[in-house]
Amino acid sequence: MSYLNIQQISHYYFNQNNYTNALKDVSLSIEKGKFTALLGPSGCGKTTLLSIIAGILKPSEGTVLLQQQEINKKITSIGYMLQQDYLFPWKTILQNTLTGPKIQGELTDKSIEKAKELLEEVGLGSVSDASPNSLSGGMRQRAALARTLMTNPSLLLLDEPFSALDFQTKLKLEDFVSALLKEYNKTSILVTHDIGEAVAMSDEIYVMKANPGQIHQHFEVPEEVRNLSPFEARRHEKYHELFDRIWEELNQLEAKSKNR
Ligand SMILES: Nc1ncnc2c1ncn2[C@@H]1O[C@H](COP(=O)(O)OP(=O)(O)OP(=O)(O)O)[C@@H](O)[C@H]1O
Numbered sequence: 001m002s003y004l005n006i007q008q009i010s011h012y013y014f015n016q017n018n019y020t021n022a023l024k025d026v027s028l029s030i031e032k033g034k035f036t037a038l039l040g041p042s043g044c045g046k047t048t049l050l051s052i053i054a055g056i057l058k059p060s061e062g063t064v065l066l067q068q069q070e071i072n073k074k075i076t077s078i079g080y081m082l083q084q085d086y087l088f089p090w091k092t093i094l095q096n097t098l099t100g101p102k103i104q105g106e107l108t109d110k111s112i113e114k115a116k117e118l119l120e121e122v123g124l125g126s127v128s129d130a131s132p133n134s135l136s137g138g139m140r141q142r143a144a145l146a147r148t149l150m151t152n153p154s155l156l157l158l159d160e161p162f163s164a165l166d167f168q169t170k171l172k173l174e175d176f177v178s179a180l181l182k183e184y185n186k187t188s189i190l191v192t193h194d195i196g197e198a199v200a201m202s203d204e205i206y207v208m209k210a211n212p213g214q215i216h217q218h219f220e221v222p223e224e225v226r227n228l229s230p231f232e233a234r235r236h237e238k239y240h241e242l243f244d245r246i247w248e249e250l251n252q253l254e255a256k257s258k259n260r
Contacts, residue, residue: 001068002029003187004053004155009062010212011048021212022048023059028206028215030187035178037190037198037205039246041254045213046191050157053189054078066155079153081161081177085144087132093119093143094128100151111150118146121180138169145177149184156181156188162197174201174230195246199239200230207246209253217249 011023023045030036038046051057053064055071055078064071066078087096094115101111119128122142124135132140141161148156161177162170178201181188192198198205202221209216222238233239 001065003032003034003067004030005063005065005068006049006053007063007065009049009052009059009064011045011052011057012060023052024212024214026062026213026215028218030189032187033185034203035181035188035190035201037192037202038208039192039195039198039205039250040208040213040216041210041250041257042193043213044208044210046208047159048213049208050159050189050191053155054080054157077152077154079148079151079156081141081145081148081156081158083160083164085132085140087140087143087147089131089133092129092131093124093135096132096143097128097147097150099147115146115150118149119143122146122176136169137165138173141165141173142176145180149180154187156186158188158190160192161190163192163194170197171231177201178230195243195250196234197230199225199242199246200233205246207249210257216253219246 006026006028009023009026013020013022026049038049040046048057052059053071097115097119098107098111101107116125116128119125122145124139124143124146127135127139132143135143162173165173174197190198190201199221203226204221205219206215207217207219208214219242221242225233225236225239225242228236
């Protein structure tokens with residue numbers, strides 16, 4: 001059995017007399033330490049699937065097993081990195097990083113030491129007493145990552161964490177996050193619309209299609225690309241080959257949905 005098993009997930013939203021089949025028979029397995037991207041057009045159910053994996057939303061059908069245990073709201077070993085950093089503006093960067101231990105009543109000298117170490121690691125050691133409002137978007141996202149890693153999550157869910165950043169900051173942060181998650185051997189799922197980001201950062205990619213949301217295709221990223229940093233990967237010939245194949249798939253999906 002894999003580290004994360006998503007088994008036959010279907011989900012329906014009911015609104016008054018309407019219903020939407022947001023996901024239909026979605027099954028996939030993810031191995032420990034892998035970086036997996038979910039890529040697809042708007043409305044294909046990426047966020048719904050991520051919410052189900054997080055245990056925030058109960059699926060209409062199917063199960064999600066993390067380390068062979070069914071996911072539920074009480075599982076605290078899932079970390080998030082979102083488009084918005086949700087840092088508390090009235091707290092310092094160090095205090096923000098300590099949010100998890102504080103909520104869990106575990107604010108000790110040891111946890112403070114660990115938070116300081118993590119802030120050093122994400123390059124924010126010198127601004128640990130600063131307010132989030134005085135930092136750039138990229139720095140704020142690094143602080144959000146330190147806060148997430150502080151809880152030592154078994155699984156990291158990344159919901160378009162780079163999409164609000166300017167292009168240069170986004171490329172730098174992709175490299176940074178990728179190296180850090182490899183170092184910590186984290187299992188991560190990235191939701192994105194960006195083919196380049198998915199190919200450059202991931203070990204494998206699931207392309208989804210909409211109406212209803214389903215897994216359309218699975219791609220393994222070639223080893224030559226996986227062994228490079230995301231920035232370097234973008235220069236590799238095999239990166240461009242895979243980018244073009246996925247681009248074609250998404251265009252065909254779009255054409256089919258328009259002809260319906
Ligand atoms: N709370 C809700 N109530 C009713 N329908 C919903 C709800 N949330 C999502 N949907 C519908 O379910 C489908 C999947 O939505 P979802 O947000 O999961 O897709 P997505 O791939 O994440 O889209 P995007 O890339 O635009 O964020 C869409 O048709 C959407 O309109």
